[in-house]
Amino acid sequence: MQETNALINAAPGGPTPLAKGDDTTPRLVPRALTNRQKAAVVVRFLLNEGADLPLEELPDDLQEKLTHQLGEMGLVDRVTLDSVAQEFSDALDNIGLALPHGLAGALDAVNGKIAPKTAARLRKVAGVRQIGDPWQRLRDIPVEDLAAMAQAESTEVAAVMLSKMDTAQAAQMLGHMPGPVARRITFAVSKTANVTPEAVERIGWSLAAQLDQRPAQAFDDGPGARVGAILNQSAAATRDDLLSALDEDDADFADLVRRSIFTFAHVSTRITPRDVPVILREVEQPVLVTALAGAAADDDKASVEFLLSNISSRMADNLREEMGERGRVRQSEAEDAMTQVVGAIRMLVDTGTIALIENDEDEET
Numbered sequence: 163m164q165e166t167n168a169l170i171n172a173a174p175g176g177p178t179p180l181a182k183g184d185d186t187t188p189r190l191v192p193r194a195l196t197n198r199q200k201a202a203v204v205v206r207f208l209l210n211e212g213a214d215l216p217l218e219e220l221p222d223d224l225q226e227k228l229t230h231q232l233g234e235m236g237l238v239d240r241v242t243l244d245s246v247a248q249e250f251s252d253a254l255d256n257i258g259l260a261l262p263h264g265l266a267g268a269l270d271a272v273n274g275k276i277a278p279k280t281a282a283r284l285r286k287v288a289g290v291r292q293i294g295d296p297w298q299r300l301r302d303i304p305v306e307d308l309a310a311m312a313q314a315e316s317t318e319v320a321a322v323m324l325s326k327m328d329t330a331q332a333a334q335m336l337g338h339m340p341g342p343v344a345r346r347i348t349f350a351v352s353k354t355a356n357v358t359p360e361a362v363e364r365i366g367w368s369l370a371a372q373l374d375q376r377p378a379q380a381f382d383d384g385p386g387a388r389v390g391a392i393l394n395q396s397a398a399a400t401r402d403d404l405l406s407a408l409d410e411d412d413a414d415f416a417d418l419v420r421r422s423i424f425t426f427a428h429v430s431t432r433i434t435p436r437d438v439p440v441i442l443r444e445v446e447q448p449v450l451v452t453a454l455a456g457a458a459a460d461d462d463k464a465s466v467e468f469l470l471s472n473i474s475s476r477m478a479d480n481l482r483e484e485m486g487e488r489g490r491v492r493q494s495e496a497e498d499a500m501t502q503v504v505g506a507i508r509m510l511v512d513t514g515t516i517a518l519i520e521n522d523e524d525e526e527t
Contacts, residue, residue: 191241192239192241192242192244192245192246193238193239193242195242195246198227198228198231199231199235200246200249200250201228201231202228202231202232202235203235203238203242203243203246204246204247204250205217205228205232206232206235207243207247218295219295265284269281269284295366296363296366296367296369296370297326297366299370299373300323300326300327300366300369300370300373301327301328301331303373305331305334305335305338306338308323308327308331308335309334309335309336309338309339310338311323311369311372312324312335312339312347313339313343315369317346317347317350318350318353318354319365319369320347320350321347321348321350321351321353321354322354322357322361322362322365323335323365323369324336324347324348324351325351325354326362326366336348384418385415385418386415386418386419386421386422387422389419389422390419390420390421390422390423390424391422393405393419393423394423394424394425394501394504394508395501395505397494397497398425398497401423401425405419405420424504424507424508424518425500425504426453426457426462426465426500426501426503426504427459427461427462427464427465428461428465429465429468429469429503429507430461430464430465430467430468431519432518432519432520433468433507433516433518433519434516434517434519435468435472436472437510437516438468438469438472438473439472439473440510440515440516441469441503441506441507441510441516442469442473444506444509444510445502445503445506446502447484449499449502449503450481450499450503451481451484451485451488452488452491452495452496452498452499453496453499453500453502453503454466454469454470454481454485455484455485455488455489455491455496456491456492456493456495456496456497456499456500457496457500458493458496462500470482
């Protein structure tokens with residue numbers, strides 16, 4: 163036992179007592195460390211090497227124990243460091259699969275892969291004391307929802323929310339609030355200097371818990387957007403009749419639907435000129451010629467001229483020639499072709515390839 167203690171307490175880097183049965187060659191023996199001490203050595207080594215360790219994601223008690231252990235380690239000789247590093251490396255090599263820690267971690271891993279209703283129920287089971295950053299969850303929701311949450315909270319809490327969002331998100335949040343409310347919250351940011359990190363964390367978890375308590379939504383889009391998408395594919399006469407009926411029953415909803423509608427007539431006002439070649443490549447030539455030749459209303463004709471004026475002159479001349487050869491187009495054929503052009507535009511918008519110009523009504527509201 164005395165011999166073992168002597169080996170453990172040998173001076174760092176110095177020769178140890180002779181090994182049993184060997185009278186000539188001294189050797190170095192690593193110190194015997196507990197698992198907690200080994201963890202502290204590994205963490206300190208990785209930090210010295212510039213590794214970005216997300217230690218803040220550890221439970222609070224483990225962060226505290228690790229910090230205390232780091233303060234107690236003192237000097238570690240090179241032989242011990244090499245031994246611990248080798249053991250850590252071997253442990254990593256033996257890992258076949260790293261599974262998430264706890265229910266909260268598992269939910270993050272399968273986010274978007276399981277039914278929203280199931281995820282919401284499991285998040286309630288997980289509770290608000292989850293591992294991770296609650297503010298990251300909040301940054302991932304639409305700014306309209308963030309603005310609504312901020313207005314439902316006290317001005318001080320809303321100021322903390324604004325401070326924890328990305329700069330662009332914070333600006334958009336303010337844009338979705340009434341002017342007086344936005345001014346009060348902005349002024350309250352000046353009073354957040356003394357808010358403690360613990361308070362910010364509690365606020366974050368409390369707001370994240372509100373997300374978990376929301377009932378699961380059956381539809382991703384709002385009612386106005388869904389009706390607008392349907393009317394986009396409807397014949398012009400049908401669309402006009404339904405909008406007139408909606409005006410009589412619910413003018414506000416009708417206005418919401420109109421802002422969600424995008425038809426061939428909107429091409430000239432809501433498409434960026436540089437996106438025209440991209441759009442035309444997605445439409446079959448016969449369909450495009452039919453849509454252009456069949457335009458009868460003034461707005462539709464304006465869209466035709468807009469498309470032709472934003473492509474090469476040779477391509478525009480070829481299309482005009484084909485339009486002349488196409489001759490008279492029946493209204494039903496023209497509307498069907500225009501609907502296909504609009505469908506191609508919607509597909510490009512949904513994939514993020516192009517973006518529509520916001521109309522004046524949206525900006526005013």
